Amino acid sequence: MSKCPWILKLGFALLIPLLGGCAFADHRSLPYDAWSLRFFSRDYMEVWIETADVVDINARVFRRAGSGIPASSYPRPLSKGIPARFKGDPKGWPEHPGGKGRYVRDADLPRLVYVRWQSMAEPQTYEAYIEIPESARKTMLQGEKTYCRADGKWITDHRNMLIVGLAPGGIAKVWLGGQCLLSTEVIRVQGTINAKGPNGGTSDGRHRRLSDESKAYVDSFGIPYGSW
Template sequence: MNKFKLMLAGGLMLWLAGCATGAHRLPYDSWRLGLFAPNYMEVWIETADAVDVQDRVFRRAMSGIAAINTPKDLKGDPRGWPEQPGAGAGKQVLGAGLPRLIYVRWQSLAEPQTYEAYIVIPEAIRQAMIKGEKTYCAFDGKWITDYRKMLTVGLAPGGIAKVWIMGPCLSAIDVGRVQGTVVKEGPYLGEASGYYRPPNEASRAYIEKHGIPYGSW
């Protein structure tokens, strides 16, 4: 094969590779995974792992305390989900393509109980994550092209996981609700000898007074 044919074959291979990955190429550097809990329903995240469309696994993309509000006057309302949730406590998932699956294992300190959930991200949601929209961003007072590059998961007692995508200046889109399952081994897959850290003082006081509003999530 002469040099021209070799160059042509190499170019074709690069073009085909680009076609194979182009459908999920990101128009931004990375997307963000954030997690939160309803008021007073404190959560400790053992791990939140992400699997992208190329089946690459990003373990412990997030772990630790989920974002939460615990007003000391006990007037916060944990029932239901906000129409426009915040971004949650989280991190950028660097080097990942669009998300295909999110796995979360967490301790619901309000109960206490350990749960896990597998959250499938539909193709329609992935396409919405790479669709740019013109919007006015009050943060810097400009019209910009924004993307829903933030994936937020709400974690509630009873093993409920609720998911949204949103942009820094774009409203949230509801992805869905997942019923998690109890992890029979307990905290850290049995390595913590069944120990749960107590919720903070305001959370304990609220639960003692009002209980846990199961069924509202």
């Protein structure tokens, strides 16, 4: 447990100057080199992640551990124009999601993830503070014997992928996954509207532009609030 439990109650803008007073371990307790932070959005409900910051169990802050465009099935990256038939379905969540992201190098297990994103389908800017349960951290340390189809071998794998799904209405849902293990649900968080708006208030309230295909879907079918 962190020796500074009060640190999570403070805004991220205050974290770095305060961390100098915290004592934390000089080594990580992971059975693998690093864990990864991954994101995805629902079909046509396009998202732009302005920043994702991490606080580990030793109260260290990792700024911009994630940013940019998360994984999504539709619209396809190279698709152009509006299709005759929409093949995607944004309602609900996939049973075992994946995601796109990067490794959080030199971090110990995650205690808190802060994410601020533009929900371009609405449009709106949200932020969420996701406190990772102790039970999830224990799961991240547990090795599990599994058959890996990628190389046709039995291996000991770990759920070292923290996967975050982002949806309109400020919903953030978290899973744990592994290279050869199915993902398991961790927590669902209701985010809040960021008062400064997109880009920290530097873009005069203008959000990033929704693609033509996604806009056509939203205009035709709306946003399935309540399904996430």
